[in-house]
Amino acid sequence: MTNNDILRRIRYIFDLSDSKMIGVFKSADHQVTRAQVSDWLKPEEDSEYKNCTDTQMAYFLNGFINERRGRREGDQAKPESTLNNNLIFKKLTIALNLKSDDVLETLELAGFKLGKHELSAFFRKPNNKHFRECKDQVLRNFLKGLQVRFPKEEQPVPKKTFEWKPLADK
Known part of the structure; x- marks a missing residue:
């Protein structure tokens, strides 16, 4: 499964809008644009499709943890470079x-x-x-x-x- 597939499924399961997705990234101290999120969610056949890298996916997952469980005290988890x-x-x-x-x-x-x-x-x-x-x-x-x-x-x-x-x- 690609990071984009997983991102799409998580978005669908938890009914995350573009602005909520941007908020998840932001809670992991990472800025993304609506255009980036939109390009990651497009089908692979689309000419504007972009790959979601492991680091970007790690930021999303860390932000998802922060959103669902609350932000932990002190330094935030560093995103993994390979997932x-x-x-x-x-x-x-x-x-x-x-x-x-x-x-x-x-x-x-x-x-x-x-x-x-x-x-x-x-x-x-x-x-x-x-x-x-x-x-x-x-x-x-x-x-x-x-x-x-x-x-x-x-x-x-x-x-x-x-x-x-x-x-x-x-």
């Missing part, structure tokens, strides 16, 4: 304050079964002998489960008000 699915998965679970049981339930909502030990292997350090690389399939199903877990609140339909006017006399 992988394991880091993205970890940052999303931190932002959403999900425990391992919550993550497993979320994966099950997408029809994907995973054991507790398999899940913990994704969050280990890469040099640990039990570390396991998070494949696109796992991350894709996690995002799909988040979509079920956090449904968009239905917007109230505005009531139409009709003003009664008598017919004009002829």
Whole structure:
């Protein structure tokens, strides 16, 4: 999965407008423009499509953590220069304050079964002998489960008000 795919899905799941997306970046002390956000969200076939770099995605995820959990005291987390699915998965679970049981339930909502030990292997350090690389399939199903877990609140339909006017006399 590309950073742009993940960005698009997160935007859709949490119903983030362009200005909210800019705010997420800003909460990680990074300035982006509406044009940049728009170019990252365009389909790959579009001529104005731009790749979202790992550093930009890391800024977004750090900002998402700040938005959802609150900004921590002191220095902010430095954005990683290279991201992988394991880091993205970890940052999303931190932002959403999900425990391992919550993550497993979320994966099950997408029809994907995973054991507790398999899940913990994704969050280990890469040099640990039990570390396991998070494949696109796992991350894709996690995002799909988040979509079920956090449904968009239905917007109230505005009531139409009709003003009664008598017919004009002829």
